[in-house]
Each structure stands twice: as structure tokens, then as C-alpha cells.
Amino acid sequence: MNKKIGLKHIFSKIFIGLMMFFFYLPIVYTVIFSFNSSKSLSKFTGFSFIWYERLFKSNDMMDSIFYTVVIAVLATFISTIVGTITAIGLSKSNKVLRGIVAQINDLPVMNPDIVTAIGLLMFFSSLAIKKGFITLLLAHIMFCIPFVILSVLPKLRSLDPNILDAALDLGCTPIKALIKVIVPQITSGILAGALIAFTMSFDDFVISYFVTGNGVNNISIMIYTMTKRVNPTINVISTLIIAVITIILVIINIAPIIKERKLKMEVKKNEKTS
């Protein structure tokens, strides 16, 4: 009996191991070949930084990194503010209004990206808005706001409505009440929404690809257009993205654990002093 369980255990470990291998093989592969000294994507000829140098010297690539970051920062900033304001309004409105907003927000979330993308393409073209930075930014704000609303709204629902009334009764102006009373209590939801918005914007390809133009490209579009030729700088840019995202995610996942430990330590200290 024991032998059988042991065998099963080993088998499941191997299965999980293979799945993790499948998940991380392309990522590790990309990182390794970004340091390759030759153009080959399959033979590692030696360690070098030449593709990193190439990347930093390539105007197109640096421009695309610049646009990606600027668009992501602006779209996150604007959609976080608008999304939070809308969510607060929604938490105080009736079911009908909430239903309408939920339905509209579902459209870009549930529809395939390509459908949203062609809709925007036709929309911007018929308004004769020049395709480029502005259209890209508007599109990103459009698909980011629903995610901010979705992550802020649950936090607002769990708030005690009396707190706001108390603030107003005590002479707070509505705006002051919002900033000083409500916002501090939903910060975690706002931050989560901002993070989702940022990564959605940073990673977006399909919608950006259809709505941009006039040489304004983000990293994803650069990769897509460069894949026709063998180009190891793609590996470099990929490695940089992987590094940035991994660092952010590790920090986000570890920060609460550290915070918890600190709290525990403080509680212990307080217990000792008292």
C-alpha cells in the first residue's frame, strides 16, 4: 500500500515538474539567448551584450519602449482617477444605473480584442482623428477603466455607509469627505486596479495594433513587425520585460508577508513593554 502511494506521489511530482518546464522553458530560453554572441536563435555561441547595445542604439526600439511606458503611465493615471470616481458614484446609485454601466463595461471585457479593435479603428477613422498617440491613449483608457471599476467597487460595498454621513454631519464638504474618509479606506482596491490597468496597457497588442499609426508603435507592435526577420534584439526587449514584471510581482507578493511579520513583531514588542 505504501509503495503504491509513494509511486503515485512521484508520478504527480513529475507531472507538475513537466508542466512547470513547459511554462518556463520559453522564458528561460529567451533570457539565455538575449546574451548570445551571434545572430542564431538556436546555437549559443558565447556570452555577450552586443544585442543589448544594439537595442539601446536602435531609435525605433527605444521609441517603442518610450511610447509603451508613457501610454501605460498616462492611461493608468487617468483610468484610475476616472474609474475610482465612477465607482464611488456607482456605489451610491440605484440598480438600474449600476446595471447599465456593468453591461457597457462587459462589452470590451467579454468581446474578443479584435472586435473591440476594429470598432475603435472605424470609430476614430470616421471622426477623422489622426491615428497615433492620441488614438492609442484613448483606446487604452477605454479598456483600462472597466478593470479599475471592477476592483474598486467591491471595496466600496464593504464600507460602512454611516461613516460618510458622519463626516458630512461633522461639517465636511462632500469632496473633502471623499478624499479624507472614503479614499483612504479603498486604497488597496485603487492600487490593485491601477496595477491591472498598467499591465493591461503595457502588454496590449491587438487593440494598439489596429488603432495606432504614423510611426507610433509600442513594444508589442515592434515585436510583431520584426518577427519576419531573425532579430535577437527581440530577446533583449523580452528579457527586460520579463525582469521588470517578475520584480514587480515578487515585490507585490512578498510585501504583504513582510508587513504581516512586522505587525506581529510590533505586537510582540508591545506585549513585552506593557
Add this chain to the structure above:
Amino acid sequence: MKNFRTMVYPYIIWAFIIIVVPMLMIIMYAFTKQGNEVMNIRFTLENFSAFFEDAVFINVLKRSLVIAVLTTVICILLGYPTAYLMAKMKPKSQMLMVFLITLPTWINMLVRTYAWRGILEKNGLINNFLALFGIEPIKMLETTFAVVLGMVYNFIPFMILQIYTSLSKMDQSYIEAADDLGANKIQTFFKVVFPLSLPGVISGITLVFLPAVSSFFIPKLLGGGQFVLIGNVIETQFLTTGNWGFGSAISLIMSIIIILAMYLARYIDKKISAKGGDM
């Protein structure tokens, strides 16, 4: 209190203009003739008949559906055991596994898909590995295999996480009850665990099938220029040919197929859950 409600109105106006209007434009273009003045829009079904009468497009649609279904099935077959084993781990290992599975999904899809080119190439990693055993290089890049692999790779995390959530939320007393009542492990799995985890599988299917049907960069990156799926046809219509009416009609057809597939999945879910209740 009423002051706060007005805070919603700007967004409603914005959302109507930038979300609803473009959707209405797709419908309008799909049903009207190109080149018309706005004032004399003429209703037509030409765009749809052009699609259904052309064997080329029908074949593309069929191929897209076959690949999406294949991707979904493989995602279930590989994702279910992964989620199942995860749910049985210690809480700390579970958290680590969720992190390890989520991490790649935050990295740009194009980046992850592009990486497979080097691995699948004629002189790539896999063929180099096979050469060690004296096996001739196999053509993998620019085949259906590569496209399905790319899709499974990109979309399986969603499947695993959905199934894992439904398995880890499951009330363990059901399993104990089945065990007490004399069911063996296989019976317990098929009569208790699997039916209870179906909602997770269904939402996993939604999250895999939808992007798999509409994806156009995975076939282009891993299938080569010759490998055309429905998403690639839409891309060409809008970015090369400039035929908005036809492109809108195709994306409308695709959306309808996706909606039908979703309803079918939900219907099956309900049927099976109802059957479980009878037993």
C-alpha cells in the same frame, strides 16, 4: 448623497461614445453597402453572402473552430490534473503554484509566443535534442502543431486557475461522505469531485475558447504567413484591403459563434449539474 450619483454621468457619456458607438458601427457596416453616403444607407446582406458562398472563407472558419476546440480540449486534459494536484498540496505550496502559474500570464503574449520559434525551429532546441539520439529533424514550425502548442501555452493558465479555484473551494465533507458510503476513489472522483468542479471547467473553457477562436498573432508567428485563421482574415480586411463592410460581417459571424459556444457550454453545465442532483 445625490451629489455622488452625478459622478457616474461623465463616465456613462464617455463609455457610450467610445464603447457602444464603435460596436454599433460594426453592425451598421456589416449590413450596409460600402461607399454609401451617410444620408442614404442601404441595407444589404451581401457581406454575409460573400462569406458563406466562398469555400475559402468557410474553410478558414472551419479550421479556426477545429483549432480552437483542439486547444480547449488539450487545455482541459493537461489543466485538470495540474489543478487537481495543486488543490491537494500544502497551503504554502498552493500559493507558490498559483504564483508560478500566474507569473507568465503577466508577461507580454507576443514575447512568450515568439520564444517558441527558437525552440521549434528546424535547427532549434527540440531538433538539436532529438539529433543527440540520431533522430532526423522534424518540421514543427509553421505547422498546425506549432499553432495549437502556442495557443495551449498562452491560454492554459486561465484553465488551470479556474479549475483550481473550484476544486479548492469544494466542501471536503462531500468527499468524506462518498468515502463513508463505500465509493472507491475513482467513483468518488467521477460522481462527486468532477461534477462539483464543472463550473470551473466551464468558465475555463470560456476563457480559452474565446481568445483561441479570435487569435491572429499566434497563427502568424508560429504558423507562418500561409496559416490563415479567421482573425487573420479580419486583420487583412481592415489593414490591407480596407473593406470595412466585409470585415465587420466576418467579426459579427465570429462573435455570434462565440456567443453560441458560450451558451452551449452553460447549457451542458446545467444539464450535468441537474443530473447530479437526481442521483
